Amino acid sequence: MPLTALKNRTAWMLVTMILASSFVFFIGAAGASPKESPYTTSRYNAGTPNSSIVVNKDGSITAYGNGAIIYTLPKTSLAALGQALYATNCAACHGDKANGVPAHSSDPRYANVRAGNYPNLRGVGSAAVMFWITSGRMPAAAGTNVQAVRRPPRLTYTQALEVAAYIDSLTKTPGLPYVPNVNLKGGSLSTGASLYALNCAACHTITGDGDALASGTYAPSLRNVPANQVVEAIRTGPGNMPRFTGNLSDRQVRDIVKYVTGYIQHPQNPGGLGLGGLGPVAEGFVGLALGVGLLCLAAFWVGERQ
Amino acid sequence: MSDVAINTKREKKAQLGRYGKVGHVLNEMDDRLGVAKGGKTFMDKIFPDHWSFMLGEIALYSFVILMLTGIFLTLYYVPSQAVVLYKGSYLPLHGLHVTEAYASSINLTFAVRGGLLMRQMHHWACDIFVGSIVVHMCRVFFTGAFRKPRELNWSIGLTLLTLAIVNGFLGYSLPDDLVSGTGIRIAYSIILSIPVVGTHVAFWLFGGNFPGTVIISRFYILHVLIIPLVILGLVGGHLGLLVRQKHTQFKGEGRTEKNVVGSPMFPIFMAKTTGFLLLVGGVTALLGAFAQINPIWQFGPYDPEKISYAVQPDWYMGFLDGALRIFPAWSFHSFGYTIPLEVTIPAVVFPGIVFTLGYLWPTLERKYTKDNELHNLLDFPRDRPKRTAAGAGILSMLFMLFIASSTDVIANFMHISLNEVLLIMRVLVIISPFVGYIVTYYICKELQGVDGASQRKTPNIVTRTATGEYVAVAAPKNVNDQHVELEAVPVPNYVTSDEVVEATTSGVRTVER
Numbered sequence: 001m002p003l004t005a006l007k008n009r010t011a012w013m014l015v016t017m018i019l020a021s022s023f024v025f026f027i028g029a030a031g032a033s034p035k036e037s038p039y040t041t042s043r044y045n046a047g048t049p050n051s052s053i054v055v056n057k058d059g060s061i062t063a064y065g066n067g068a069i070i071y072t073l074p075k076t077s078l079a080a081l082g083q084a085l086y087a088t089n090c091a092a093c094h095g096d097k098a099n100g101v102p103a104h105s106s107d108p109r110y111a112n113v114r115a116g117n118y119p120n121l122r123g124v125g126s127a128a129v130m131f132w133i134t135s136g137r138m139p140a141a142a143g144t145n146v147q148a149v150r151r152p153p154r155l156t157y158t159q160a161l162e163v164a165a166y167i168d169s170l171t172k173t174p175g176l177p178y179v180p181n182v183n184l185k186g187g188s189l190s191t192g193a194s195l196y197a198l199n200c201a202a203c204h205t206i207t208g209d210g211d212a213l214a215s216g217t218y219a220p221s222l223r224n225v226p227a228n229q230v231v232e233a234i235r236t237g238p239g240n241m242p243r244f245t246g247n248l249s250d251r252q253v254r255d256i257v258k259y260v261t262g263y264i265q266h267p268q269n270p271g272g273l274g275l276g277g278l279g280p281v282a283e284g285f286v287g288l289a290l291g292v293g294l295l296c297l298a299a300f301w302v303g304e305r306q
Numbered sequence: 307m308s309d310v311a312i313n314t315k316r317e318k319k320a321q322l323g324r325y326g327k328v329g330h331v332l333n334e335m336d337d338r339l340g341v342a343k344g345g346k347t348f349m350d351k352i353f354p355d356h357w358s359f360m361l362g363e364i365a366l367y368s369f370v371i372l373m374l375t376g377i378f379l380t381l382y383y384v385p386s387q388a389v390v391l392y393k394g395s396y397l398p399l400h401g402l403h404v405t406e407a408y409a410s411s412i413n414l415t416f417a418v419r420g421g422l423l424m425r426q427m428h429h430w431a432c433d434i435f436v437g438s439i440v441v442h443m444c445r446v447f448f449t450g451a452f453r454k455p456r457e458l459n460w461s462i463g464l465t466l467l468t469l470a471i472v473n474g475f476l477g478y479s480l481p482d483d484l485v486s487g488t489g490i491r492i493a494y495s496i497i498l499s500i501p502v503v504g505t506h507v508a509f510w511l512f513g514g515n516f517p518g519t520v521i522i523s524r525f526y527i528l529h530v531l532i533i534p535l536v537i538l539g540l541v542g543g544h545l546g547l548l549v550r551q552k553h554t555q556f557k558g559e560g561r562t563e564k565n566v567v568g569s570p571m572f573p574i575f576m577a578k579t580t581g582f583l584l585l586v587g588g589v590t591a592l593l594g595a596f597a598q599i600n601p602i603w604q605f606g607p608y609d610p611e612k613i614s615y616a617v618q619p620d621w622y623m624g625f626l627d628g629a630l631r632i633f634p635a636w637s638f639h640s641f642g643y644t645i646p647l648e649v650t651i652p653a654v655v656f657p658g659i660v661f662t663l664g665y666l667w668p669t670l671e672r673k674y675t676k677d678n679e680l681h682n683l684l685d686f687p688r689d690r691p692k693r694t695a696a697g698a699g700i701l702s703m704l705f706m707l708f709i710a711s712s713t714d715v716i717a718n719f720m721h722i723s724l725n726e727v728l729l730i731m732r733v734l735v736i737i738s739p740f741v742g743y744i745v746t747y748y749i750c751k752e753l754q755g756v757d758g759a760s761q762r763k764t765p766n767i768v769t770r771t772a773t774g775e776y777v778a779v780a781a782p783k784n785v786n787d788q789h790v791e792l793e794a795v796p797v798p799n800y801v802t803s804d805e806v807v808e809a810t811t812s813g814v815r816t817v818e819r
Contacts, residue, residue, distance in 0.1 A: 303357025
């Protein structure tokens, strides 16, 4: 009798302890998790219309920004032309209403595609549209690829503006940010270099050559990216890239662009051949194959061979 | 008049003796310092001529270049982590607050005449230094040159390799740029991961938590004084033992365990080796002039909150970096301690095992083969298939780890997923030693069976008879391949010494001078 009581008591104690500890654990976990709140920025002139706004007679905004970057809305009159271009180049995947539901759902090639498999374009902002089209990534070579590849653009700059105007016309207010135009005069190279190392080098590498990220994605090379596309990418965050709005002001973005289009794209190699900017991998290869290899051949030349 | 003058000159020349002014100076020196006897032994030293014996000299001469260029760099480099305002000529750094170490490295690159060339030569010479040590070690290992009586010299060589790698890492860290700072951060974590004493050692070395303010000056004194001195002493011991124990040689005509066949130090080997020194210097200077290495101005100064992707250490640290990259993330937290197996095993335990195995190998082989004889004749690698295969296995594993240190570059270059590269490298690192062993073993066995392997091929002479029949007859052996019995050629003796007369007075002992 006392033995069974003890057994029962031990069992109850165990259950109570487990319950209590899990309760404490969950309470602790709930307390530790940060509260979700919508993202807001109080940073002045960070890609959002809060400075030097140009308001038209009908009340619409066409441009905002400052001396560093001016954001302009594509003319609404272009939307009609954009509609036709959109239908031929974009609608197959993004859908007739640009909401990411493909137009040809009945086509067997799109049998596995459901709503949400393709990005919703409504309200993305003209800067994002311009980035994807002018960098040749859209229309995509294959819609199901992990990452769209940079190619020679299929649409011209004006045609891209027309598509952006059409997508803007689908929502009540056009999405942000507008098409940026960066003015590199007066930018600081050293601030740009420092900000580049802090914000960009972790993926694009310090020499701007880009590198592989997880699961088949990669940070593309920055060698041949025009200035405005760099701004568009920073402000809209295409693909895996984070969207930098609150933490970088327009002046800071201008400095980064100045460094990228200056020293990253035209690196000074006073030490001789740049070896592809690959760092110690290429250096080790040259040091072993050329340096040690040549000297082994020299030894072979100087010494006896049998 | 002129005739007289010429005659006087001739007479003067005749007075100086057979070896002219050089001989005169040497005579004067011998009178005072007695250099003739030691010099004669030195000059008569016989070196076997096989080309693979020159590989160690690449290391020796690149070390000479390292010291010369290094002395130049110390004139301009400031080993301090004090923060200064950069006001030099490289615009993207203008007006930034950087450490004095970084600022002085940039200044010696851009503002000192020849500074960039010296820095690049120093770095290339370092890559070549460690590379040639590895190649030289492979020669010694695969030919069995480490066997009795040369085990001690093998250990000295392995210690030299370790010191070369450590000093290479320290030198790589000194400019305090973004990439090298990341390297120091990794080294700090590796030290932290050592069980029990890790935290104490790390705090003692860094004077507190990372990055601290003293690590650059401590690395500097280690890099330019302490480790080079130890290397220099060990190189002296390495060469001293080589002279004392005589050189090994490959089997061949006239070569036995008891003799050394080769050319004397003077003049043949001296000419060869001097030329070789110039070749090493030439290759290093060419690389330093035309191939850019470690562009620290592009990397920018080190800040703990900044990092660049796609950075690797120099090649000789690659196997360590690769091991860290591909090891699974195993770490445990218990009783208030973190046990980071993901760092301890690949970065502390694994290199410990590899280097211990290296030190123990001669003993292990002697125990295993029960071979306690003295060996002065080298093996052909194919004749010792198990040793060759084991060496090839370990090397293939280290090579795979070396490749694994560039997983991101491979993934980016070949357009495959980084995760797949990681998985493939894990598999390759585990199976490569076995594949390397088996393949090498059977290649060695095959080569043993090949008739006339490593002999020069002789042509077949094909003749057509009158009846149209073709007859192939092997041509006589090449003249150089024919067996020639070597006879020792006595080296002419130019030193004449007087006979020693025993002193008769008690308490006075005659010393041979």
